[in-house]
Structure formats: structure tokens, C-alpha cells
Amino acid sequence: MLRGRRRMEGALDAQSLISISLRKIHSSRTQRGGIKLHKNLLVSYVLRNARQLYLSERYAELYRRPPPPHAPYPPPAAPLAGPPELGPLPPGAEEQPPGPMPRGCGLPEPPVLLPPPHDPAPLELPGAPPQPPSPCRDSAPGFYRSGGCAYPALPGHCSGRTTVLDLDTHVVTTVENGYLAPDCCSQCPCCCPPAPGTKRKYYPGPGEEDDEDEDEPAAGGGAAAGVGVAPCPKRARFEELSPEPPPDASNISNLISIFGSGFTGLVSRQQADSEHGQLCSKQALASLGAWTRAIVAF
Amino acid sequence: MGEDTDTRKINHSFLRDHNYVTEADIISTVEFNHTGELLATGDKGGRVVIFQREPESKNEPYSQGEYNVYSTFQSHEPEFDYLKSLEIEEKINKIKWLPQQNAAHSLLSTNDKTIKLWKITERDKRPEGYNLKDEEGKLKDLSTVTSLQVPVLKPMDLMVEVTPRRIFANGHTYHVNSISVNSDCETYMSADDLRINLWHLAITDRSFNIVDIKPANMEDLTEVITASEFHPHHCNLFVYSSSKGSLRLCDMRASALCDKHSKLYEEPEDPSNRSFFSEIISSVSDVKFSHSGRYMLTRDYLTVKVWDLNMETKPVETYQVHDYLRSKLCSLYENDCIFDKFECAWNGSDSVIMTGAYNNFFRMFDRNTKRDVTLEASRESSKPRAILKPRRVCVGGKRRKDDISVDSLDFTKKILHTAWHPTENIIAIAATNNLYIFQDKVNSEMH
Numbered sequence: 120m121l122r123g124r125r126r127m128e129g130a131l132d133a134q135s136l137i138s139i140s141l142r143k144i145h146s147s148r149t150q151r152g153g154i155k156l157h158k159n160l161l162v163s164y165v166l167r168n169a170r171q172l173y174l175s176e177r178y179a180e181l182y183r184r185p186p187p188p189h190a191p192y193p194p195p196a197a198p199l200a201g202p203p204e205l206g207p208l209p210p211g212a213e214e215q216p217p218g219p220m221p222r223g224c225g226l227p228e229p230p231v232l233l234p235p236p237h238d239p240a241p242l243e244l245p246g247a248p249p250q251p252p253s254p255c256r257d258s259a260p261g262f263y264r265s266g267g268c269a270y271p272a273l274p275g276h277c278s279g280r281t282t283v284l285d286l287d288t289h290v291v292t293t294v295e296n297g298y299l300a301p302d303c304c305s306q307c308p309c310c311c312p313p314a315p316g317t318k319r320k321y322y323p324g325p326g327e328e329d330d331e332d333e334d335e336p337a338a339g340g341g342a343a344a345g346v347g348v349a350p351c352p353k354r355a356r357f358e359e360l361s362p363e364p365p366p367d368a369s370n371i372s373n374l375i376s377i378f379g380s381g382f383t384g385l386v387s388r389q390q391a392d393s394e395h396g397q398l399c400s401k402q403a404l405a406s407l408g409a410w411t412r413a414i415v416a417f
Numbered sequence: 418m419g420e421d422t423d424t425r426k427i428n429h430s431f432l433r434d435h436n437y438v439t440e441a442d443i444i445s446t447v448e449f450n451h452t453g454e455l456l457a458t459g460d461k462g463g464r465v466v467i468f469q470r471e472p473e474s475k476n477e478p479y480s481q482g483e484y485n486v487y488s489t490f491q492s493h494e495p496e497f498d499y500l501k502s503l504e505i506e507e508k509i510n511k512i513k514w515l516p517q518q519n520a521a522h523s524l525l526s527t528n529d530k531t532i533k534l535w536k537i538t539e540r541d542k543r544p545e546g547y548n549l550k551d552e553e554g555k556l557k558d559l560s561t562v563t564s565l566q567v568p569v570l571k572p573m574d575l576m577v578e579v580t581p582r583r584i585f586a587n588g589h590t591y592h593v594n595s596i597s598v599n600s601d602c603e604t605y606m607s608a609d610d611l612r613i614n615l616w617h618l619a620i621t622d623r624s625f626n627i628v629d630i631k632p633a634n635m636e637d638l639t640e641v642i643t644a645s646e647f648h649p650h651h652c653n654l655f656v657y658s659s660s661k662g663s664l665r666l667c668d669m670r671a672s673a674l675c676d677k678h679s680k681l682y683e684e685p686e687d688p689s690n691r692s693f694f695s696e697i698i699s700s701v702s703d704v705k706f707s708h709s710g711r712y713m714l715t716r717d718y719l720t721v722k723v724w725d726l727n728m729e730t731k732p733v734e735t736y737q738v739h740d741y742l743r744s745k746l747c748s749l750y751e752n753d754c755i756f757d758k759f760e761c762a763w764n765g766s767d768s769v770i771m772t773g774a775y776n777n778f779f780r781m782f783d784r785n786t787k788r789d790v791t792l793e794a795s796r797e798s799s800k801p802r803a804i805l806k807p808r809r810v811c812v813g814g815k816r817r818k819d820d821i822s823v824d825s826l827d828f829t830k831k832i833l834h835t836a837w838h839p840t841e842n843i844i845a846i847a848a849t850n851n852l853y854i855f856q857d858k859v860n861s862e863m864h
Contacts, residue, residue: 136693139751152506152529156591156610157641157660157700158756164696165750
């Protein structure tokens, strides 16, 4: 899939492109005249392309690498995000993702949560700033001014974990210390043997769903909000808690895998060559929906 | 090319060092009327300036055919949408002239949200000799009025009056990118990112939605409308271009909602050229029917293409505008230049096409001889009435004298808006906040 792609000149690689693109989306929120839908759509294409390259590079490295040792932390208790077709995740398999060390801290902040534009009932969060009312689905023009409603992943969460529920797909994701423990690339059964007893998907029943709704923040959309060029404080947190700092590359997986939902329009154009790649890219591509919602949710 | 008329900029010489340009003065659209007698420009500050061509006179041979300011008016003001907390820019996105039907001229101007119909009239006579009022307009003392007189019209200095006749508001949720007057002279269409509306020129409180590509789930959005135009002769046909590089020809007779195209013009992507930015550079920024109505001209970031209405699979002609930028797309993405929307234009006989580029260069392609030329619109490089010298951009290798290297191109100097006189070889080039008008006195050859 990426063989036909020419590497761009010089300095820019996938990660820089991703951070530049996110910066553009972020700054477009404050520009005069409102969000330019066309420009943001084009930026989202660059994001997708860069992410595909990044993920396939990551995957290629993982594939070459021997299986990682068992993690020092306990496996996350809450289930993890992902489309149903992927197998159960090994616990803590990807705390220390391999790969080249970070190129610098130009990367975006870890996930920022915004209610999706179609959300009719924004959830209340402890300590979260008030959210502006979401437009109704019928009359929503697709523009939703979130200005200021972006808030970082709950810092006050007692266990350092953030669990988000995507109201569109009812998929629950757990992020440990701002870092999604199972990276999407590790979900390929070929490189990491599945551990029994770890739930990967979560389909709340009718009763459970209400409970979950109250406790957990809404997910979906708006990852770009709050992205800036500031150094990543989450990274500092990683350093506190883990023996070696994870590379910044992991933040990108956080951003893109924390939201799981379909983006069929873009996915249909891109098909992976191999089935391994397909497993990985499918899930990665599937989470691009969040980007578009970020773009049009303003 | 012939003389150089530079208007609208008062004095740049002392500002040149600071490279300072008032943002409001940046020209955002240029359009000749149907006879070429009038030229309208819109700017980012919401103003419209109309130029009129002086009639040729034997007394002053050098001023024959020059364009001078005819009228200036404020078309749009900044607005604020309180519901969405959005500021609506006053920048004029497009101006389209209506065909002249009486002594007055009319044009449509639009910003991101609202289209306005303006009527431009001249007043060169005024009535004098009122019975009850004197020359200053004061009421006369009735005792002094002894006889009745009929007021007569006396000549006065020409006054151009511009009045807004219609305001077509609240038709668009997204940003309006183009308007086009139908050949029936009764209707026009306006296109935003996702929808196209059909209006009647006399009716402002409603419009028909004829194209709607908004997906039910905005997550599934993959393309937006970038430009649209009515066919010059067939009042039922129009074309719209998309950010994916395709053109759709629609027939309004087929159905009320023209979501299904009659023809889809799309060229398959060359896989060897695939890059991160393939989607961006394939987005069509402008589409123009030829005067004959047989062809369409499209502009994407690096090329202009001529399409035959009868052939949907690929364009009949493709011209490289500045292919040397292909290896610079990363930097152009970083500095946002890759999002620049260049326009394109046909000449009156559809034999030459023109489009702008960077460094105040603009390019012309002769479709018959297959020759092309790069010219520069700048004060420094062209004295008035001098012949424009062809420019060359060198991409490494042998560099001739006066060549510009790719790395020294000034990307802040972009020519996005150009217009060609409908019948003569006169072109209007908008270079940021300067308007250049070039005339071809002698039929010079392209080289």
C-alpha cells in the first residue's frame, strides 16, 4: 500500500506531518470567518496518509521484533477499545513499544475529549468545565462551536486511568496515564499471543449502559482541540511511572485509537495488501472518524 | 503585451521595504462584464471597485482603451452569527455581471454567506427650474412666485449611483465559493461546500436546492464542492467541481435535485505520483466553460486541464503550470500555500488559457501552437507601455540570465485571480492588492 508512495523531501516524516496537521486544525478554530470545511477536509487527508505510513512503519517494526516481556503493571481492569473482529488483547503487551526514539516533542497532546456533535445529552463530568450545548441532529449544520469546551483527559482520575465511552459505537476505551496500554498494532495475533480472560470489547447492556454513561465522559471527536505546540506534560507523567520513557510515537496511537468508530468513506479507498496489515490498518483507519468529527464539530 | 495600468494603490514606494499590505486591500475577485467595458474587482474589505474603459479618442492616442475608476462601493460588511458564534467575513468571494438589459448595469457580489444584487446607474442630468424650490432646494417665498415654469433637465457632472436591489441571505450554511448567472438571465446559482442553490433574481426569500452532497453522517464526508458554473448556452446544464478532482455535469431537466450527475469527468490518479498530498493537489480550485460551451477548463494546484464535454474519462489537454513545485509540496503544506485556490480563464476565442502562479507570475498556454509563456506582473519589472518580458523558472542545471530559481520564488506574491476581456486581448491580473491591466496592441506571438 505504501510502496507507491514517494517519501517527501528531507525533514518531514509521518509524525511531523501529523503534528503539523493537527496544529492547522487547531488554529483553524480561531481564525476569522469560521472553520473552512474544505481546508480541514484536505488536512484530514494528509493526516490519514501520514498516519497510515506511521502505523505501517510501526507495524513493520513490531513484526520484526520478538514478542515483548510481560509488563510490570497489572493489566487494565476495564476493557479496551477496538472493533469486534480483533482478538483479545494481551495484558500490558505494549507498554514499551519498540521503535526509534522520539524525534522531539512537537507531538500533540494526548487525547482530548469532546462530546460528539450529534450528542443530544452531553454528559456531566466531575471537575470538567461546562460544555456548550450541542446542536440537535436535525438542524445541526455540522458546525459546532466548541471553543473552550475542550478539556484534557481527566487529570484527577484517582488511578491515573481514563475511561471513555464512545456514544456512537458504545465502545469503551481505557487509557492508562494518558497512554493506551495496548497499542493498536499489538492487536495482531501474529506478534502477540492473546492472553485468556482479557476482554477487549464491551457491549453494555441496556441497564449497564446507563451506569456507564453517568460515570464516564463522552468520547468521540475533537482530538484536535487542545492540541498545541506545548511540550507534552503527559510524557513527563510517563517518565514518572515507567522505567524508560515511551517514545512519543505512542501518543499518536493514543490519539487515534482512543476513539473507535467507522469512517467508511475513507476506509473504502484504502485496502491493505496483507492480512496482517489489514488487521492493523482497519482498526487504525476505523478511528479516523474521530478526526472528521473534530473537523466538522466546531 | 502592451501598456501597464496600475490602479488602486496610492503610493507603494515607501512601503516597499516593509512589504506591508493592508489586508483589506487584497483583491479577492476580478470580473469583466459581458462587453468588456466594465471591470469589477472585489477585495477582502468587502469593497467593490468598478473600472470603465475610456472610449478611444483621436485626441489622446495613449489613453485609448484605458481603464479608470468608475465607481467604488462597500458591498459587504463583517457580520456576526450569534447562534454559531462565528464571524462572517466581508471578503468578496465572487462577482458576476448580469447581462445588460437597459441603461443600468447590474452585478451580483457574494461573501461567504450572502449574495447581493447591485444596480449601477449613471446620472448626468438634473432637473432645474422648480416652482416651489430654489436652486439650493430651499422653499421659495410664495409671494415671489408669479408664473409657472416647467423644470428642464440640464447636464451635470456624471454621477454613478450604486444601489442594492436584492439581498439573498440565509441560503447557505457553509461558505459560498461561487455564483453563476444562468443564460436565461432570470436565475442564478450559488454554491457552498456542500450545497448548490438556484435563485430567481427577483425573489430573495426562497431558493431551490439543486445539489446536496452532505452525507447523512458527517463522518462520511469525503469531498466538497469547490466551484460551479452554468453552461453558457444551455440553461439547463451546469457543472460543479469537487475537492477530489472530479467534475459533474448536471441537467436540471432530469430531476429537481441534481445529486445524480449526468456526466462525471474524472481522470484516474497516476499511482507513481502518489504522495501525502495527492488529495490536496488534485482538488479543483476553479472550473470555467469555454465561450463555445464545448469545453471546460479546470485548475488544480499544479496543472490546468481542458476537458471536452463529450469525453468523461480524461481531459483532452493538460498543461503544467509549475511542476517544479511537486518536490516542494511539504514546505508548501507547512506554509499553507498548497491550499491556494488559483483561478483560470479562457480568451475570447478559446484558443488561449491563462492562470496565475507564484512570484507574481502568470502563465498563458496557446492551445493551437502548444506554446506557453510565463509573464510577471510587477511594477519593478515592467515600465508602463513596455512589452512584458517572458520569464523563466529554472530548476537547477543550466541557469540563464534573468532566470529565477525555484528557491527564490516569492510565495507570498501569488496571482490567484485573473480575467480576460470577452472579446479583445486585454487581461486583468490581481497581484495581492494591485490590479494590472495588460493590453495587446499588436498581436504578439507567444514564445
